[in-house]
Amino acid sequence: xxxxxxxxxxxxxxxxxxxxxxxxxxxxxxxxxxxxxxxxxxxxxxxxxxxxxxxxxxxxxxxxxxxxxxxxxxxxxxxxxxxxxxxxxxxxxxxxxxxxxxxxxxxxxxxxxxxxxxxxxxxxxxxxxxxxxxxxxxxxxxxxxxxxxxxxxxxxxxxxxxxxxxxxxxxxxxxxxxxxx
Amino acid sequence: xxxxxxxxxxxxxxxxxxxxxxxxxxxxxxxxxxxxxxxxxxxxxxxxxxxxxxxxxxxxxxxxxxxxxxxxxxxxxxxxxxxxxxxxxxxxxxxxxxxxxxxxxxxxxxxxxxxxxxxxxxxxxxxxxxxxxxxxxxxxxxxxxxxxxxxxxxxxxxxxxxxxxxxxxxxxxxxxxxxxxxxxxxxxxxxxxxxxxxxxxxxxxxxxxxxxxxxxxxxxxxxxxxxxxxxxxxxxxxxxxxxxxxxxxxxxxxxxxxxxxxxxxxxxxxxxxxxxxxxxxxxxxxxxxxxxxxxxxxxxxxxxxxxxxxxxxxxxxxxxxxxxxxxxxxxxxxxxxxxxxxxxxxxxxxxxxxxxxxxxxxxxxxxxxxxxxxxxxxxxxxxxxxxxxxxxxxxxxxxxxxxxxxxxxxxxxxxxxxxxxxxxxxxxxxxxxxxxxxxxxxxxxxxxxxxxxxxxxxxxxxxxxxxxxxxxxxxxxxxxxxxxxxxxxxxxxxxxxxxxxxxxxxxxxxxxxxxxxxxxxxxxxxxxxxxxxxxxxxxxxxxxxxxxxxxxxxxxxxxxxxxxxxxxxxxxxxxxxxx
Numbered sequence: 080x081x082x083x084x085x086x087x088x089x090x091x092x093x094x095x096x097x098x099x100x101x102x103x104x105x106x107x108x109x110x111x112x113x114x115x116x117x118x119x120x121x122x123x124x125x126x127x128x129x130x131x132x133x134x135x136x137x138x139x140x141x142x143x144x145x146x147x148x149x150x151x152x153x154x155x156x157x158x159x160x161x162x163x164x165x166x167x168x169x170x171x172x173x174x175x176x177x178x179x180x181x182x183x184x185x186x187x188x189x190x191x192x193x194x195x196x197x198x199x200x201x202x203x204x205x206x207x208x209x210x211x212x213x214x215x216x217x218x219x220x221x222x223x224x225x226x227x228x229x230x231x232x233x234x235x236x237x238x239x240x241x242x243x244x245x246x247x248x249x250x251x252x253x254x255x256x257x258x259x260x
Numbered sequence: 261x262x263x264x265x266x267x268x269x270x271x272x273x274x275x276x277x278x279x280x281x282x283x284x285x286x287x288x289x290x291x292x293x294x295x296x297x298x299x300x301x302x303x304x305x306x307x308x309x310x311x312x313x314x315x316x317x318x319x320x321x322x323x324x325x326x327x328x329x330x331x332x333x334x335x336x337x338x339x340x341x342x343x344x345x346x347x348x349x350x351x352x353x354x355x356x357x358x359x360x361x362x363x364x365x366x367x368x369x370x371x372x373x374x375x376x377x378x379x380x381x382x383x384x385x386x387x388x389x390x391x392x393x394x395x396x397x398x399x400x401x402x403x404x405x406x407x408x409x410x411x412x413x414x415x416x417x418x419x420x421x422x423x424x425x426x427x428x429x430x431x432x433x434x435x436x437x438x439x440x441x442x443x444x445x446x447x448x449x450x451x452x453x454x455x456x457x458x459x460x461x462x463x464x465x466x467x468x469x470x471x472x473x474x475x476x477x478x479x480x481x482x483x484x485x486x487x488x489x490x491x492x493x494x495x496x497x498x499x500x501x502x503x504x505x506x507x508x509x510x511x512x513x514x515x516x517x518x519x520x521x522x523x524x525x526x527x528x529x530x531x532x533x534x535x536x537x538x539x540x541x542x543x544x545x546x547x548x549x550x551x552x553x554x555x556x557x558x559x560x561x562x563x564x565x566x567x568x569x570x571x572x573x574x575x576x577x578x579x580x581x582x583x584x585x586x587x588x589x590x591x592x593x594x595x596x597x598x599x600x601x602x603x604x605x606x607x608x609x610x611x612x613x614x615x616x617x618x619x620x621x622x623x624x625x626x627x628x629x630x631x632x633x634x635x636x637x638x639x640x641x642x643x644x645x646x647x648x649x650x651x652x653x654x655x656x657x658x659x660x661x662x663x664x665x666x667x668x669x670x671x672x673x674x675x676x677x678x679x680x681x682x683x684x685x686x687x688x689x690x691x692x693x694x695x696x697x698x699x700x701x702x703x704x705x706x707x708x709x710x711x712x713x714x715x716x717x718x719x720x721x722x723x724x725x726x727x728x729x730x731x732x733x734x735x736x737x738x739x740x741x742x743x744x745x746x747x748x749x750x751x752x753x754x755x756x757x758x759x760x761x762x763x764x765x766x767x768x769x770x771x772x773x774x775x776x777x778x779x780x781x782x783x784x785x786x787x788x789x790x791x792x793x794x795x796x797x798x799x800x801x802x803x804x805x806x807x808x809x810x811x812x813x814x815x816x817x818x819x820x821x822x823x824x825x826x827x828x829x830x831x832x833x834x835x836x837x838x839x
Binding site for chain 2 (some may be wrong): 103114128169233250
């Protein structure tokens with residue numbers, strides 16, 4: 080009987096790694112996972128790659144504190160995997176937790192959208208000013224972006240930094256939370 | 261100084277910012293070192309990260325107890341502009357320090373068209389372009405790589421050249437610059453075997469490592485999709501075929517192989533430390549490895565890792581080999597017959613006949629390859645119109661074999677220094693265009709891509725140039741002729757204007773020469789006798805083949821001059837030293 084298990088991983092990508100494109104992030108994660116020595120399911124076909132599915136793509140330049148990907152391992156993995164995977168990750172990438180999900184789990188079915196934060200060092204545009212929070216000399220504007228809708232680009236509204244801060248789920252189809260940090 | 265703070269504002273505005281961030285997995289930042297070296301690949305990161313030589317030196321220097329090695333690459337034009345606007349100098353990818361703050365800055369000269377990029381990198385670093393203008397507060401600028409076999413065109417810009425293998429010499433060079441004035445350092449450098457210091461040295465002999473050293477295992481893993489985005493194991497260095505046009509085949513002699521077992525251990529280790537899904541077997545001709553069958557069967561044991569063999573011969577064995585390691589879709593296979601007629605293939609000593617070529621192609625078709633790509637050169641010595649037409653005939657025959665698509669790339673032959681064909685002339689662009697037209701009828705059977713003969717001519721002049729060529733490089737860089745190898749940046753007319761303004765007589769540089777002619781590179785001893793090259797040239801003109809030196813010594817001079825020999829691992833074979 081197959082011991083394959085499907086997992087939803089939560090990751091953070093920050094520092095210089097915010098300049099990675101979505102494709103570059105995907106490739107980096109595939110290589111990080113391969114370095115752990117744990118075997119994950121591969122795609123079928125001529126050019127085999129790790130079978131990974133991701134949340135919504137981000138434009139380059141945005142700090143991601145709520146990255147998501149789904150992968151199936153050939154054998155079950157335990158909470159010690161977090162330390163292992165983070166020990167073979169580059170600076171600026173970190174798995175924060177992961178959980179087992181049902182075999183038919185699909186991110187697109189459970190992901191409602193994301194919360195973004197835009198940081199301004201100048202006064203934000205008028206239509207954002209009402210909801211903006213000022214902390215010291217920095218204005219913080221929160222935005223809710225529904226899944227698969229257009230994402231604010233870095234600098235688009237004059238903000239100096241953009242963060243994807245939270246993933247918002249409609250229902251959490253989680254079998255059991257395995258590890259977090 | 262650390263430029264990281266400046267970068268943050270800039271990186272949001274450039275194409276592919278990931279090529280400027282460093283911080284790759286396995287990058288090493290040694291905070292303390294007596295001597296700090298920054299190695300620069302004078303081209304875009306996407307190209308430079310694919311160069312294995314730099315990874316070898318990076319590993320060696322960072323494993324030493326006294327020196328550190330960081331890296332830098334030439335930023336693309338958009339990034340250069342923004343760096344200038346923000347007063348941000350060229351920086352290293354480990355500590356983000358300006359290159360000017362290093363003790364030594366090292367360039368690798370892999371192709372002549374990157375010479376202007378070296379000057380641009382110096383300019384972006386605020387380091388004086390001329391070695392004569394540098395003072396004690398400037399870094400020592402060193403350079404290595406295959407182009408140093410004629411270092412003249414860069415002689416005024418580089419403080420010390422290393423000709424040949426760098427594995428041992430790099431640490432000796434860094435040790436030599438630990439202390440002292442600039443002049444003392446240069447004097448010490450000039451005493452190291454393989455090192456040429458303009459103003460201090462009169463001649464230089466190529467440095468050779470007698471056997472393959474430690475391989476880099478924790479290889480840098482880029483984020484950007486670089487040209488060769490895979491792990492690398494160098495399975496052998498050097499080539500013994502003796503193709504008469506091939507500079508690498510001459511200046512990397514003798515052959516030095518790693519054993520199959522060592523290769524397997526390296527590959528397993530590298531895959532584990534990098535997470536790469538593909539590994540490339542690096543060599544000038546992988547099928548020549550005396551244990552290649554064993555290597556391929558060992559590597560088949562690796563899980564979820566594909567193997568690629570980029571350089572193979574044109575024969576059935578090589579195609580079988582490519583088939584054996586191929587886990588990817590058999591979309592296209594590339595073979596290089598180099599010339600269309602057997603007569604001309606004998607002239608260049610390619611050592612393959614028509615039956616072998618078609619045997620290779622038949623195997624490729626049988627194994628399921630649908631597309632075939634063939635490489636040829638135009639303008640080889642003694643080439644006639646009939647030879648050119650035979651390229652077309654070959655393409656027609658290949659198409660009829662049943663391949664879905666056949667394509668051919670035709671480049672113009674460049675007579676490179678230290679090859680038997682250094683005595684030959686290079687055809688002019690107008691003659692190249694005439695010969696191209698001779699096979700335009702074959703476009704019915706194959707997609708034919710002609711490389712620009714003007715680029716080949718510029719490459720020829722830069723590769724054969726004397727010290728006078730330094731003026732050309734300097735003027736070309738001032739006129740923004742950087743990234744000259746990139747299609748969108750190539751402006752041939754401006755190059756020819758620069759040649760003219762600098763008084764370079766292109767026709768004379770590229771004309772045929774005799775044995776008595778004094779080449780500007782004669783003071784650089786790569787090990788091969790000039791008389792041997794001349795004899796080989798004469799044999800070429802008479803269509804006489806010379807055997808592979810694994811079979812019998814051809815007395816080229818390398819083993820005799822340097823006390824080395826071919827190191828073959830199969831059956832414990834070591835080719836004996838000639839008398």
